[in-house]
Amino acid sequence: MSVDIQAIHERIRQESAFVDKIQAEVGKVIVGQRYMVERLLIGLLANGHILLEGVPGLAKTLAVRTLSTTIQTKFQRIQFTPDLLPADLIGTLVYDQHDGKFTTKKGPIFANLILADEINRAPAKVQSALLEAMQERQVTIGEETFPLDDPFLVLATQNPIEQEGTYPLPEAQVDRFMLKLSVGYPSKEEELEILRRMTKKEIPQPEPVVTPEEIIRAREVVHDVYMDEKIERYIVDIVFATRQPRDYGLEDLEELIQYGASPRASIYLTLASKAHAFLRRRGYVTPEDVKTIALDVLRHRVIPTFEAEAEEMTSEDLVRRVINSIETP
Amino acid sequence: MFRLRVKLGLVLLLAVSWLPWEVKGQTGTDSLSAPEIRLTATLDKTQVPLNRTVRLTIELRWEGPLDRYEVAEIEDPVVRNLKIVGTGSANRVDTQNGRPVAVKEYTFDLQPQELGMGYVEGMAVLYTDTVTGKSHRLVTQRLQVEAVDPVPEPGQRSRWWLGLIVLVAVLAGGAAGWAVLRRRKREPQEPVAPEISLEEKTLEELRQTVDVRRPDLPLRQAYADLSRLARRYLGEKYKLPGLELTTDELLTSLREKTLDDRLVSQVEEVLRTCDRVKFSGSSGDRAEFERLYGIVEFWLVRPAERPESTV
Structure with a gap:
């Protein structure tokens, strides 16, 4: 291969x-x-x-x-x-x-x-x-x-x-x-x-530098950015750990997460990771791309329980725990 | 004239008879009609257990009405190895030989702090004769009390049996220990397994997992195995979650530990190259892999020569 x-x-x-x-x-x-x-x-x-x-x-x-x-x-x-x-x-x-x-x-x-x-x-x-x-x-x-x-x-x-x-x-x-x-x-x-x-008296003004067609072409390249199966599994592990934390050795999060991330989160995390790799001018996705963007994809998809709120833990804290606990490929 | 001298002599004799026990008011140039004032300071015990208190009583006493003398506020006494835990004061009028006697009494409850002697230093008491308007001062003697071992509190049972149990347990433990030692001396000593260092353990695992002499070595898997072993080794060596960190995060953490630059660049080369092969779908290059393998092996085989942490 x-x-x-x-x-x-x-x-x-x-x-x-x-x-x-x-x-x-x-x-x-x-x-x-x-x-x-x-x-x-x-x-x-x-x-x-x-x-x-x-x-x-x-x-x-x-x-x-x-x-x-x-x-x-x-x-x-x-x-x-x-x-x-x-x-x-x-x-x-x-x-x-x-x-x-x-x-x-x-x-x-x-x-x-x-x-x-x-x-x-x-x-x-x-x-x-x-x-x-x-x-x-x-x-x-x-x-x-x-x-x-x-x-x-x-x-x-x-x-x-x-x-x-x-x-x-x-x-x-x-x-x-x-x-x-x-x-x-x-x-x-x-x-x-x-x-x-x-x-200042004159505030700088930006100039148009890109056409919508260029963006559409770039999007096609983003879709073609290579993602290895190891990375795909890593993304699925992260998303699943928000739903079944116990399976990933995160027993203490079981009581703190009411709802984990949806499959839409996996899709978006994949796309966003590819776009991040594109911005780094790399033709393939690394765990860095996934980990960098994961918090922004997941923070509004993981719903904390009342217990978590009582302990002043936000969904962001929970997602951070998950991301930092999953073994990178 | 003779009778007057006899009376004066009697009065003097009476007054001198009080001297060893009480400090007498210095009336100075007062008229003879000024009643005599007496100051007494006493402790109610000569010995006090550490968990009890001793009471210091300071008493001013004079014949006549209570308002004849105005006593200034008495300050807390200066105490050594004692602590004031309570104070009180009272005024009363007694009768003595059918004549009124005014008494002002101040009490201080004192608790000893440590075993040994406790002292109450002399106290000055200021008072003013309300008839003549003159002020006077009296000083008490220094008092002492001995602080002794605390006494059991009421309701507290003696714990002698507890001491006995402890003694029996100690003796039994000693006997058991002695028996075990004797048995061990009789048994031949088993050889103690030598402790394996992290480097030795990782090297063993590396050689078992990746056999570089194999002609059909699956290169992509070999890159992944080498990267994982290197991460785990670095994580354990430098107390980092090596397997959970990405390459960038691991390198940042190693740099924060102010490791030797040469080691960090070696780590970077190994991990980034492995990442490229693992995640780009590339099949990898045998010569390149063997070089990376050699770098990792060098860390493990010759740790003494490896660039070390300056932490």
């Missing part, structure tokens, strides 16, 4: 040239946040939607907006509010008095990149409309069904500290997001650079 890794390497070299350009353009505006920018690119390459969680002011929205500017594509920002209606999102039928007919008015969801800002501020019916569109990649208005553009990527943000007047996303709907990012504060040096850069 021998895989033509050289050919994959060559294709990655050709198709990943835009990654450096995007990072350079995003770096003009965003200081630091390398973790967040890299994950956004993984979402873009692996065709997975991303939920960004972090306190206000961490450049979540700015990062998404900047990323969209670097891609010659249609971008829509939707501010989720309690009075938003599904029709405001997906569109509606409008009666035309001249023709006496109903015409379709498409909503802002018909774009390549969607920023769903503060997604947990809209009521459940609006969230459901968005999440259904995310899953099906199509929208039905009246009697007509419209496919959504390709690439179609939803980047949703939510603020973890405000609970008043919010509608937390149900677990089943959170599962639709490939990654859930926990955006943290910048370092002292980064903050110094932020205040210098953002208080």
